[in-house]
Amino acid sequence: ILNVEQSPQSLHVQEGDSTNFTCSFPSSNFYALHWYRWETAKSPEALFVMTLNGDEKKKGRISATLNTKEGYSYLYIKGSQPEDSATYLCARTANAGGTSYGKLTFGQGTILTVHP
Amino acid sequence: NAGVTQTPKFQVLKTGQSMTLQCAQDMNHEYMSWYRQDPGMGLRLIHYSVGAGITDQGEVPNGYNVSRSTTEDFPLRLLSAAPSQTSVYFCASTSSTNTEAFFGQGTRLTVV
Numbered sequence: 001i002l003n004v005e006q007s008p009q010s011l012h013v014q015e016g017d018s019t020n021f022t023c024s025f026p027s028s029n030f031y032a033l034h035w036y037r038w039e040t041a042k043s044p045e046a047l048f049v050m051t052l053n054g055d056e057k058k059k060g061r062i063s064a065t066l067n068t069k070e071g072y073s074y075l076y077i078k079g080s081q082p083e084d085s086a087t088y089l090c091a092r093t094a095n096a097g098g099t100s101y102g103k104l105t106f107g108q109g110t111i112l113t114v115h116p
Numbered sequence: 117n118a119g120v121t122q123t124p125k126f127q128v129l130k131t132g133q134s135m136t137l138q139c140a141q142d143m144n145h146e147y148m149s150w151y152r153q154d155p156g157m158g159l160r161l162i163h164y165s166v167g168a169g170i171t172d173q174g175e176v177p178n179g180y181n182v183s184r185s186t187t188e189d190f191p192l193r194l195l196s197a198a199p200s201q202t203s204v205y206f207c208a209s210t211s212s213t214n215t216e217a218f219f220g221q222g223t224r225l226t227v228v
Contacts, residue, residue, distance in 0.1 A: 004158065034216065043120075043206070044159075046216030089158065091217075101166050102147030102210030102217060103174070106158030 004092050006107035013080050014115050020076045021110045023090030027071035031095040034104060035064055035075055038087045047075070047088075080114040087111050118142050122207045122220025129197040129227045137192040137223050139207030145218070147210040148190040152176065152203040153222075159206060165190055197227045 005024045013019050025033065032051045036044040048057040053068040061078045077084055090107040093100035120141045129135055141148065146167050151159040161174030165184040179201055181193040190209075194201060207220040 006158075036217075043219040043221050044217075045219075049216050091159075099212065100210075101164060102145075102149055102208070103161060103164055104149070104151075104159070104208075104217060106151075106160070108156060108158045 004090060004105050004107040006088075006090050006110050008110060009108065010111040010113070012113045012115065015080060015082060017080050017114075018076065018078045019080055019112065020074055021088055021090075021112075023073045023075070023107055025071050025073070025090070025092040025105075025107075027068055029094045030068050030071075031093040031100045033066055033068075033073050034089075034091040034093070035073070036089040036091065038089055038109070040086075044089055077112075080112070082114045082116050085112055085114045120207055120209050120218050120220040122205075122223060124223060125221060127223060127225050129194070129225065131197060131199060131227060133197050134193070134195050135197065136194075137205055137207070137225075139190045139192070139220055140188050141190075141209040141218070142188065143209060143211070143218065144187060145209035146187070146212040148184065149174070149208045149210075149217070150180070150182065150190070150192045151206045151208065153206065154203050162192065162205075199227045201225065202227045 035047040038044040048064045050066040055066040063076045087109045089109045091104040123138045149164040150162040153159045163182040165171045205223045208217040210217045
């Protein structure tokens with residue numbers, strides 16, 4: 001995998017459904033994997049930053065896992081609510097001698113719409 | 117704490133005009149970056165800076181200039197705007213401990 005790829009591109013679910021998204025990324029020269037939540041007309045906000053293979057992070061109903069060896073991460077939302085509607089962005093940073101210089105390579109995002 | 121302040125929020129330019137997008141952060145972050153976001157594509161890195169006086173090109177630098185005279189400010193200049201530069205622009209800052217990036221509010225630029 002040469003680029004950061006996210007799937008699906010968009011997702012429509014009903015309130016209460018659980019859902020998950022996938023982010024695939026180059027596994028070589030890996031530094032960190034970021035997940036951001038981006039609501040229309042607002043700034044992207046960080047959900048998780050993960051660095052270690054096997055990392056699992058959780059914030060309320062949202063959780064994420066990381067597999068750096070095979071180059072993928074999953075984002076899970078349990079019991080989706082209408083306020084979860086947003087674009088979810090995945091981004092990878094590469095290792096540049098022990099730092100990333102803050103240079104993010106983004107996937108194209110997954111647009112989630114949660115219907116009441 | 118203001119975080120990352122980006123101005124303006126909206127701008128319409130005519131082809132050939134120049135303008136500067138302002139970005140300032142008050143978190144004493146070493147790293148700052150500019151991204152553009154186009155429909156169906158992820159945010160793409162335009163230019164970045166690792167400290168005052170140090171800048172470098174990202175993935176899509178053509179048509180843009182940057183400078184970093186202070187830690188706080190990282191303006192993006194369009195010297196001669198083209199319709200292909202119609203996009204949403206985001207400024208971001210990150211500490212050298214490489215945790216999350218903090219983004220400005222975005223600038224929606226239209227070049228006609």
